[in-house]
Structure formats: structure tokens, C-alpha cells
Amino acid sequence: MPSSIPDIVISRLPVYLRALERLSHEGQEVTSSHELGKRLGISSAQIRKDLSHFGGFGKQGTGYRITYLKDQLRQVLNVERDWEVALIGAGDLGSAVARYRGFSNRGFHIACVFDSSPEKINKHLGEFVIQPLESMAAVIVERGIKIAMIAVPAESAQSVADTLIGAGVRAILNYAPINLNVPDNVHVQYIDPVIHLQRMTYYLE
Amino acid sequence: MPSSIPDIVISRLPVYLRALERLSHEGQEVTSSHELGKRLGISSAQIRKDLSHFGGFGKQGTGYRITYLKDQLRQVLNVERDWEVALIGAGDLGSAVARYRGFSNRGFHIACVFDSSPEKINKHLGEFVIQPLESMAAVIVERGIKIAMIAVPAESAQSVADTLIGAGVRAILNYAPINLNVPDNVHVQYIDPVIHLQRMTYYLE
DNA sequence: TAGATTGTTAATCGATTAACAATC
DNA sequence: TAGATTGTTAATCGATTAACAATC
Known part of the structure; x- marks a missing residue:
């Protein structure tokens, strides 16, 4: 128990x-x-x-x-230790997440950033160099990363999640506005501002 | 009932x-x-x-x-109509929120953006002109805005919320990592990625 | 000692689930 | 008709609250 x-x-x-x-x-x-x-x-x-x-x-x-x-x-x-987190997606949202200063003193730091669009690869994003999606699985396996944040369009979120899970990720924070199907031993949390807004408009007026 | x-x-x-x-x-x-x-x-x-x-x-x-x-x-x-939303804070996070394309087809659009730092005032942020915090209450009253998103540092979040509520705002989406005290007739929702991450690390390892 | 606040038990309250008649 | 799925009731399950002895 x-x-x-x-x-x-x-x-x-x-x-x-x-x-x-x-x-x-x-x-x-x-x-x-x-x-x-x-x-x-x-x-x-x-x-x-x-x-x-x-x-x-x-x-x-x-x-x-x-x-x-x-x-x-x-x-x-389990946040006395510091967790490495992978960030997937370097668009507007991903960039904001990458620059967010609030992770470091609360148990997390971003370890690597991936994106699929060729023109972003090897560009700098804050302190990170954006890596191609193709390297993602290998990097995650090698560093033993267990946590990832998904900030890609809804269309690609599920396939990114599948790859992450295959590489050993056990916890996903999903910014894409879509439900992910994952095995029982993988945890998912969602951040979708519209969901929160719609929950409040019910009570308005 | x-x-x-x-x-x-x-x-x-x-x-x-x-x-x-x-x-x-x-x-x-x-x-x-x-x-x-x-x-x-x-x-x-x-x-x-x-x-x-x-x-x-x-x-x-x-x-x-x-x-x-x-x-x-x-x-x-209550999202058949379209809701005007005020955004407070034009830092990294506020900027990402302002550029987010996911609001418009789901019942919301950002109507105005405010920030306190003088060097940002009158600068453009996407399609918006950043307005000074001092104009906030007046603009919100005039436009009858009922929903706001707070993307300012934790230290100023409560006082921004107080001003918003005084101006008639009834629903707040708070990105600042701090709990707000509000009257019973005001709704608050929170977005803090670290809360979600910490909820998952409990189960890891 | 008197006052305050914990940790815990039992009672209450509310939410989820199972099951099925109704019906498309 | 046979199969599928709803809307709803009753039963189960779980979470919150009230209350209080223990004790700092």
C-alpha cells in the first residue's frame, strides 16, 4: 500500500x-x-x-x-532534487516557456529544446541551442530525461508524445490543446488557457 | 435553483x-x-x-x-458570444499570450494590453499598442470588460487584481505563481506550470 | 495554568458508477 | 426485428467537515 x-x-x-x-x-x-x-x-x-x-x-x-x-x-x-526537463516546440509559446525564470528554484530546469522546422535548428533560444526533432529520442535516452513539456501544434502533439514515451519520458506537461493517449505508467498534465476561461464564462452575466 | x-x-x-x-x-x-x-x-x-x-x-x-x-x-x-479579454503584463509570458492564436475561434479575443514599465508604453506587441497601467481601470470600465489575464510578477499580481475588480472585472486567469484574494463574486483560475510538474514528480522514480 | 492548535475519528456530504428501462 | 446507446435511478464509493482529546 x-x-x-x-x-x-x-x-x-x-x-x-x-x-x-x-x-x-x-x-x-x-x-x-x-x-x-x-x-x-x-x-x-x-x-x-x-x-x-x-x-x-x-x-x-x-x-x-x-x-x-x-x-x-x-x-x-520528490523535488528536493533537480529535474531535467525537455522542451519540444520553439514557437511563441515554447520560446516563452524557455525564457521563463520560474522553474529553477522550484525543482526543475530545462535541459534541451527541440523543434521540427529546419530554419530554427541550431539557432539560439535564450541559453539553448535548438535541436532537430530527429535527435530528440537519442538525447532523451542518453541524458535519462523523464519529464517533457510539449509546446507544438495540436496536430503533432500525439506523435511527439509517442516518441517521448518511447525514449523513456514518464511525465508530460502538454501545452497543446488536445488530449493525449498514453499508457498507464505515464503521467500527463494539461495547460490550456481557453479551458480555464470557458470554465469561468459559465458563471458570467 | x-x-x-x-x-x-x-x-x-x-x-x-x-x-x-x-x-x-x-x-x-x-x-x-x-x-x-x-x-x-x-x-x-x-x-x-x-x-x-x-x-x-x-x-x-x-x-x-x-x-x-x-x-x-x-x-x-456562454461562449457563443465573443468575450473581450484584457491582458496585463507584456513581459515574456504576456507577449506569448498576446501572440497566441488559439483564443479567437473559441470565444475570446484580447482587447487591450497593459504594462507598468515606461519603456514599453506605446510600443507595439503584435497587433496591440501597450498601454500604461494607469489607464487600465478607465479602459476596462469604458469597454465593459469582464475578463482579464494577469501575467505580471507575483509581487504585483494582487494589487493588479484589486484594480481590475474595482473596474468591474469578474473573471481572472492568473499566470502569476501566487494565490489571489478576491470577493466571492469574482472567479479566479490559475496557470502555474510548476504546480503541474510537481504534481507529477510525486509519482516518478 | 489558560489558550491555541494539532492529528484523528466519526459523521456528513457529494460525486462516481453500475444497471436498466426506454427507444432510436 | 435486433443491436446500440441514451437518460436516469439507486447503490457505491470517496472526500470533506465537524468535533475533540491530546498536548505544546
């Missing part, structure tokens, strides 16, 4: 971690489930319950020491 | 709509809850249950006519 913890619990841990990073950035050293809950719009009971799946991180009467809880959550989430 | 439909149901409708658009793009005219469910990794019962909140859109024996179901979902989600 090593992994009987509900995925919905896992999905909240990074949010807790981000809030804790914010709090310590603001100079705070201790917090409580109530304070955290108020910031996040979540009940304090839920936060305590979620955390209790992994151990007793707090102290009655005083709450949680932020540095300690941060470390514990990082350990649970 | 106009809005007793669970938010979790609403959150799946845009995903259904996207899959239907894909199917009709592929030339298909009819689908079933089974086919849709298989594509999305969702049970067919859940799809039928979700849709049944809004009416009977299918036919026993044959399934759903795709064009019809698409239209119905667009109506439910």
Missing part, C-alpha cells in the same frame, strides 16, 4: 508548498492550518488531513515551522 | 467541447458517450450524467450529433 494516497491530496501539496514559499519570502517563520487555509480558500481541517497522510509536521498549540514543513513537502513531492 | 450544478461538472464541459471540436475537425459527425469517454479517459456514465444536467442532447441507439452537441455546450458555457 505504498501509494494509497488519493491523487486529489497530491494535487494540493504543490499549492501548499507555493504558499509556504510565499510566507517565508515575507519573513514569516511559523504558520497554522487556519492561516494557510484562509490564504488558499481551503478549510483548515482539509489541510491538516492532507498533511497527516505523510506524518505529523506540526505542534499542538503553535502550528507549523515553515522551513521544516517546506522541506518535508519537497521531500514528499 | 438556477445554479445548483456542481462546479466540477462545469469544469469538464470545456474539455468535452474541445474533444468535440477535434472530432468534427477530423470529419466525424456523430459520437457516443463511450467513444468520448475512451478518448478522454473518463467513464461514459459520467459523460452522460454531466450532459443530462442541461438537457437530453443525444438519441438512444445512435449517440450525439457532434455539431448539435457543440452548439449546445457553447450555449451552456
